[in-house]
Amino acid sequence: MSSAEDALVKRARAIHEKVITLDTHIDFSPANLAGERNYTQRLETQFNLPKMIDGGLDALFFSIYVGQTREAENPDAFKAPGYDRAYRAAIEKFDAAHRFIREIAPDKIELALNAVDVRRINAQGKKVALIGVENGYSIGEDIARVKEFYDRGARYLSLPHNGHSQLSDSHTGERDGWKWNGLSPLGKQVIAEMNRLGIMVDVAHASKESMMQTAALSKAPIIASHSAIRALCDVSRNMDDEQLLALKKTGGVIHVFAYSSFVKTTRPDSSERTAALVTLRKEYNLPGPIGPGQRARFQAALTQLPADRRAEYEEKLAEIDKQHPGDPAVNLKDFLDHIDYAVNLIGIDHVGISSDFDGGGGVVGWNDASETFNVTLELVRRGYTEPQIEKLWGGNLLRVMDEVQRIAAELQKSRTG
Numbered sequence: 001m002s003s004a005e006d007a008l009v010k011r012a013r014a015i016h017e018k019v020i021t022l023d024t025h026i027d028f029s030p031a032n033l034a035g036e037r038n039y040t041q042r043l044e045t046q047f048n049l050p051k052m053i054d055g056g057l058d059a060l061f062f063s064i065y066v067g068q069t070r071e072a073e074n075p076d077a078f079k080a081p082g083y084d085r086a087y088r089a090a091i092e093k094f095d096a097a098h099r100f101i102r103e104i105a106p107d108k109i110e111l112a113l114n115a116v117d118v119r120r121i122n123a124q125g126k127k128v129a130l131i132g133v134e135n136g137y138s139i140g141e142d143i144a145r146v147k148e149f150y151d152r153g154a155r156y157l158s159l160p161h162n163g164h165s166q167l168s169d170s171h172t173g174e175r176d177g178w179k180w181n182g183l184s185p186l187g188k189q190v191i192a193e194m195n196r197l198g199i200m201v202d203v204a205h206a207s208k209e210s211m212m213q214t215a216a217l218s219k220a221p222i223i224a225s226h227s228a229i230r231a232l233c234d235v236s237r238n239m240d241d242e243q244l245l246a247l248k249k250t251g252g253v254i255h256v257f258a259y260s261s262f263v264k265t266t267r268p269d270s271s272e273r274t275a276a277l278v279t280l281r282k283e284y285n286l287p288g289p290i291g292p293g294q295r296a297r298f299q300a301a302l303t304q305l306p307a308d309r310r311a312e313y314e315e316k317l318a319e320i321d322k323q324h325p326g327d328p329a330v331n332l333k334d335f336l337d338h339i340d341y342a343v344n345l346i347g348i349d350h351v352g353i354s355s356d357f358d359g360g361g362g363v364v365g366w367n368d369a370s371e372t373f374n375v376t377l378e379l380v381r382r383g384y385t386e387p388q389i390e391k392l393w394g395g396n397l398l399r400v401m402d403e404v405q406r407i408a409a410e411l412q413k414s415r416t417g
């Protein structure tokens, strides 16, 4: 390593250790979180405590994710039984998260409900857990459940996921058509209730129209907990410039996510390359095809191979790469290009970072929590200063959280006073 590179790495390390690194979106299955096998162990998952410690990741939002059931699959998707199934799935996740934090790893991680908690827990040398809800489908048509979820620790909530909910259109409407042309009447009430309680409105997965209506309607700053930049990767899941500017106007923040398929649209493999890879993986008994989120499982299987078999495999893989090259994998530079773009357009105060680990990922260089330092290193390489990196890694989010809770207190006072 050159001395200039050495100095750069040293500087990045110092910054990484000093700032609070907060990842706004990590998925989990309740079985991995609070079962016999759990995140205190070095599982094959992209996220777990040992990997979090290795990578110097300080804080995370556990995502209470419930998938969207469509009426075509289940006619009662938007009737009491469908809502009940979704609610119970959400409660199972809330319970698993609390059990992990309170019973399984109370000496290592603690739940934060506000920015003061985050700073206090971090200063004590523990990891910080926060809770966000992905898909308001799970509240059904009972607005009282917004308060219930708040009481269970939720500090952000997204109204839809993939597929329209009872509250909002999803970005998937660009393919499937619209249900509400933005927010539903109930969705608008839910936003008012979130403002009143102090829950951040998360516009990830929402349609553009829903997102723009939310920005206009919300009395508090809004967030995108895991989204990327449409100008760089043109998929409906990402946010275009008009949306980013509207989000900035609320005082909010977009946490740009490292989900490979939303960072760069790669050219699909040729049929020859696909066939050659399938044959190779079969020969070595490796799982495949590898999609985002499965890389860790593949990597684990690969490390199980005896050294000579693995060398053989690598040799054959290099031969396939030579004969039938694929599009280069999405890497940290591609990811950082999204952050640069957002910072240039809406300013350093409105941008953050998230991984979507165990629901996505797939970016070479930051593909599990243990590689988190690489992100800071690349930021330093691109000339970001310590105060800027502090904002990107969570400072902005904590400011928004404070502001959302301050506005909630005001709203509650004006209603009772």
Ligand SMILES: [Zn+2]
Binding pocket: 134, 204, 205, 226, 359
């Ligand atoms: Zn998501």
